[in-house]
Amino acid sequence: MLGDSSLKYRVREDRITGWLLKVPVLIAVGMLVLFFVVLTAKSWPLLTGGHFWQVLTSSEWLPSEGKFGLWPFIIGTIAVTFLTMVLAVPVSVLAAVFLNEFAPQKLKDMALPVIDVLAAVPSVIYGACGVIAFIPMVKALGGALGINTTGRCLLTAALVLAIMVIPVILSIVRDVLAAIPQEAREASLALGSTRWETTYKVVLKLALPGIIAAVMLGVSRAFGETMAVMMVAGSIPEPKPSLFKAVYTLPALIADKYGEMLSIKMYDVALMTAALILMVVIAVVNFGAHLILIRLRRRY
Amino acid sequence: MLAWRKFVEKFWLGVMIVMLSIAVISVLGIIGIVLWRGLGALSFEMFFSLKFSPVTGEPVGIANSIIGSAYLAGGGVLLACLISIPLALVLQREYLSENVITAVTVILDVLWGIPSIVYGAIGYLILMSCHQRASLLGGIVTLALLSVPIMTRAAMNVISLVPVQLRETSYGLGATRWETVSRVIFKQALPGMATAVMLAFGRAIGDTAAVLFTAGYSDKLPKSILEGAASLPITIYYKLMMPGQLSQRQAYAASFVLILIVLIVSAVSRTLSNRLSKYTVK
Amino acid sequence: MSHLSIKDLHVYYEGVETLKGIDLEIPDKSIVAIIGPSGCGKTTLLRSINRLLELSSDVKVTGRVEIDGENIYDPKADLISLRKKMGFLSQRPFPLPCSIFDNVAYGPKIHRMDADAINAVALSLEAGSKVSQNRKEALANLVEICLKKAGLWEEVKERLGSPASRLSIGQQQRLSLARALAVGAELILGDEPTSALDPISTKQIEEQFKALSSQYSIVMVTHILRQARRLADYVVFMYLGELIEHGPAEKIFNSPEKEMTRRYIKGDMS
Numbered sequence: 001m002l003g004d005s006s007l008k009y010r011v012r013e014d015r016i017t018g019w020l021l022k023v024p025v026l027i028a029v030g031m032l033v034l035f036f037v038v039l040t041a042k043s044w045p046l047l048t049g050g051h052f053w054q055v056l057t058s059s060e061w062l063p064s065e066g067k068f069g070l071w072p073f074i075i076g077t078i079a080v081t082f083l084t085m086v087l088a089v090p091v092s093v094l095a096a097v098f099l100n101e102f103a104p105q106k107l108k109d110m111a112l113p114v115i116d117v118l119a120a121v122p123s124v125i126y127g128a129c130g131v132i133a134f135i136p137m138v139k140a141l142g143g144a145l146g147i148n149t150t151g152r153c154l155l156t157a158a159l160v161l162a163i164m165v166i167p168v169i170l171s172i173v174r175d176v177l178a179a180i181p182q183e184a185r186e187a188s189l190a191l192g193s194t195r196w197e198t199t200y201k202v203v204l205k206l207a208l209p210g211i212i213a214a215v216m217l218g219v220s221r222a223f224g225e226t227m228a229v230m231m232v233a234g235s236i237p238e239p240k241p242s243l244f245k246a247v248y249t250l251p252a253l254i255a256d257k258y259g260e261m262l263s264i265k266m267y268d269v270a271l272m273t274a275a276l277i278l279m280v281v282i283a284v285v286n287f288g289a290h291l292i293l294i295r296l297r298r299r300y
Numbered sequence: 301m302l303a304w305r306k307f308v309e310k311f312w313l314g315v316m317i318v319m320l321s322i323a324v325i326s327v328l329g330i331i332g333i334v335l336w337r338g339l340g341a342l343s344f345e346m347f348f349s350l351k352f353s354p355v356t357g358e359p360v361g362i363a364n365s366i367i368g369s370a371y372l373a374g375g376g377v378l379l380a381c382l383i384s385i386p387l388a389l390v391l392q393r394e395y396l397s398e399n400v401i402t403a404v405t406v407i408l409d410v411l412w413g414i415p416s417i418v419y420g421a422i423g424y425l426i427l428m429s430c431h432q433r434a435s436l437l438g439g440i441v442t443l444a445l446l447s448v449p450i451m452t453r454a455a456m457n458v459i460s461l462v463p464v465q466l467r468e469t470s471y472g473l474g475a476t477r478w479e480t481v482s483r484v485i486f487k488q489a490l491p492g493m494a495t496a497v498m499l500a501f502g503r504a505i506g507d508t509a510a511v512l513f514t515a516g517y518s519d520k521l522p523k524s525i526l527e528g529a530a531s532l533p534i535t536i537y538y539k540l541m542m543p544g545q546l547s548q549r550q551a552y553a554a555s556f557v558l559i560l561i562v563l564i565v566s567a568v569s570r571t572l573s574n575r576l577s578k579y580t581v582k
Numbered sequence: 583m584s585h586l587s588i589k590d591l592h593v594y595y596e597g598v599e600t601l602k603g604i605d606l607e608i609p610d611k612s613i614v615a616i617i618g619p620s621g622c623g624k625t626t627l628l629r630s631i632n633r634l635l636e637l638s639s640d641v642k643v644t645g646r647v648e649i650d651g652e653n654i655y656d657p658k659a660d661l662i663s664l665r666k667k668m669g670f671l672s673q674r675p676f677p678l679p680c681s682i683f684d685n686v687a688y689g690p691k692i693h694r695m696d697a698d699a700i701n702a703v704a705l706s707l708e709a710g711s712k713v714s715q716n717r718k719e720a721l722a723n724l725v726e727i728c729l730k731k732a733g734l735w736e737e738v739k740e741r742l743g744s745p746a747s748r749l750s751i752g753q754q755q756r757l758s759l760a761r762a763l764a765v766g767a768e769l770i771l772g773d774e775p776t777s778a779l780d781p782i783s784t785k786q787i788e789e790q791f792k793a794l795s796s797q798y799s800i801v802m803v804t805h806i807l808r809q810a811r812r813l814a815d816y817v818v819f820m821y822l823g824e825l826i827e828h829g830p831a832e833k834i835f836n837s838p839e840k841e842m843t844r845r846y847i848k849g850d851m852s
Binding site for chain 1: 305306308309312313315316317319320322323324326327328330331333334337383384386387389390391395396400402404406407408409410411412413414415416417418420421422424425445448449452476477478479482499502503505506507508509512513533536537540541551552555558559562563565566570
């Protein structure tokens with residue numbers, strides 16, 4: 001029969017490419033497994049034998065004496081992330097609500113591409129600007145309040161990070177709001193609500209899971225950010241964080257010390273433990289955020 | 301009563317406008333400051349000269365970082381393409397079950413969220429276990445790993461927008477899965493794929509923490525792939541921390557170039573997706 | 583009882599004229615059906631009455647829509663109070679994100695109606711209904727009356743506190759009706775309110791409309807001729823943005839004046 005051999009060839013081609021295409025799937029899954037296994041194996045000496053709890057809670061960071069207390073770095077990371085969110089969430093959520101619900105079409109068309117671009121600006125740029133502008137500003141602010149500060153401190157780090165995550169949160173919240181069906185607004189407006197009442201009682205209520213997911217993604221960005229923090233935070237381990245005192249975060253610790261680790265015993269193990277903590281926390285936060293977003297997408 | 305309700309609305313409208321202004325002014329302000337300082341630092345030498353200062357022995361410009369960054373991000377993204385595009389094509393119902401697709405999607409999302417410093421640390425561990433020093437190759441591999449989830453997720457979004465009818469038409473004509481995927485779906489998704497690649501390039505070229513230990517640093521251009529290479533973000537970081545007017549100017553100029561690249565990449569990807577979509581079905 | 587009249591209404595969608603000068607007096611206490619082929623502007627007309635039209639798109643409107651003589655397009659008009667007079671049922675009902683009870687109570691709460699105002703709405707819906715000086719009781723009363731009027735009470739009285747989104751789509755549409763009645767709407771606008779519903783739910787909505795038409799004006803858009811025949815007291819026929827013919831249902835269906843209307847009624851044109 002004519003074309004019989006060509007059909008055979010096509011079917012074989014289809015089968016072979018079907019198998020070949022599965023290789024990248026193994027690579028992607030393998031990446032996550034590899035990351036996890038490598039980090040766990042490397043930090044194993046500190047994870048076992050009762051060391052782990054001590055590493056988590058001790059404030060003693062004296063690598064030359066073999067004391068690796070990560071608490072100041074953990075609390076530093078949490079403090080920076082928390083303050084960042086306090087600054088960034090109200091600004092980005094309200095700005096997104098304004099853009100989607102109240103702004104005229106022209107402003108929307110102008111603002112949205114700009115926000116997309118801003119969300120792509122590398123963090124080292126934000127860090128550089130922190131060095132140029134925010135350190136002197138915060139130093140002056142401290143001076144005005146009678147506080148002695150170098151300007152390299154928790155407040156500066158949080159300010160720089162807040163400005164960095166604002167476009168990220170803003171753009172996700174805007175997407176969530178845009179996905180809310182117009183009928184929801186009409187149902188409320190037709191009963192004689194003002195636009196704000198409609199936004200507050202209906203739109204924001206429907207958008208809440210999405211907003212939470214957006215904030216969680218913002219948290220994971222701030223939690224894992226390295227350069228912008230490292231450049232402005234002062235990098236002194238402080239077990240009790242304070243606005244105008246220096247702060248040291250887990251990512252900054254890894255970036256700072258990874259080069260010099262080889263000479264001291266167990267130093268690399270401690271740094272890999274820090275990386276593992278970082279990865280696990282962020283994986284959990286991201287996972288949660290994506291679960292919420294996936295469920296949301298199904299609902300509408 | 302009504303007056304009060306309208307006042308509440310006006311009040312919140314005011315608050316929202318203030319918040320939007322804060323967002324726009326602060327973010328644009330930051331970029332404005334960097335661009336302004338960078339503009340003052342620009343010169344022909346800064347951009348194009350690979351010479352060294354006779355006094356300090358340091359390079360007079362940032363040409364080595366610009367070229368180094370192009371090598372790193374270009375190489376990394378090309379390498380990532382080899383994994384990401386097939387991966388995005390195979391994550392469809394033709395080849396895998398719904399559950400597998402969801403699981404891989406979640407894994408990619410988790411990978412996307414992992415901070416780049418962790419990629420950097422793991423890249424360094426891999427280099428050491430291969431008895432290699434930090435080099436162009438190390439940087440390229442690390443950036444490729446970093447780009448895979450970004451590019452794949454973006455490409456998946458594009459593929460999901462391909463109309464079902466197109467697929468049905470192709471199968472209706474007796475095409476195999478491979479013929480449908482490679483000739484119809486891939487072609488239809490091509491403009492979006494280009495955007496996904498650009499997106500990954502923009503991320504890779506600006507990432508600092510991933511190349512901090514893996515790409516090394518060199519004032520000269522790398523002669524082979526196993527030598528260290530300078531890059532724009534690392535230059536910004538190092539030079540900003542260094543005293544001396546030349547270093548500072550180099551940091552500003554590097555920031556300027558980096559922002560410019562990000563802007564151009566996003567503009568190009570926009571026009572690209574418009575241009576290439578000429579042949580695609582709407 | 584509110585009276586609605588439309589005077590020389592033009593609507594432009596992104597520069598294209600989609601309503602070309604509509605003049606219409608809506609007769610009181612009757613069901614008015616707006617019919618016509620798809621794309622004729624019947625939904626545009628309906629949505630321009632309570633100004634929901636301009637929410638979703640770039641439109642320009644000239645002319646007047648008067649509720650009791652007050653032009654809703656007057657820049658100084660009190661849009662909120664005017665919208666309150668008109669209940670609105672969309673094609674796809676949308677329950678507000680709260681309980682069944684709170685959906686109906688949403689309007690009275692938003693408008694901060696006191697016990698007297700709530701009682702007044704209850705009495706206008708059902709002469710001799712229970713009244714209460716306690717605002718909470720009055721509200722519960724009103725919710726019950728509205729749900730009864732919408733024909734939903736028997737199905738939901740045991741679970742007023744459960745989320746409204748769990749109701750079936752037909753129940754949701756009747757909930758929308760109850761919601762509109764609770765603000766004291768005097769005019770009900772329906773944008774193909776049964777197009778997303780199954781035949782049984784459609785019948786239920788139609789029965790509620792019939793029952794309410796002794797007290798309210800109901801203006802509804804429909805693309806189902808048989809529905810217009812079943813329900814309408816008065817029929818408005820539109821074609822390509824123009825009002826071709828309007829009059830009592832009997833006259834339009836049996837002896838239309840215009841050739842175009844006759845062809846549409848016969849089913850030559852869809």
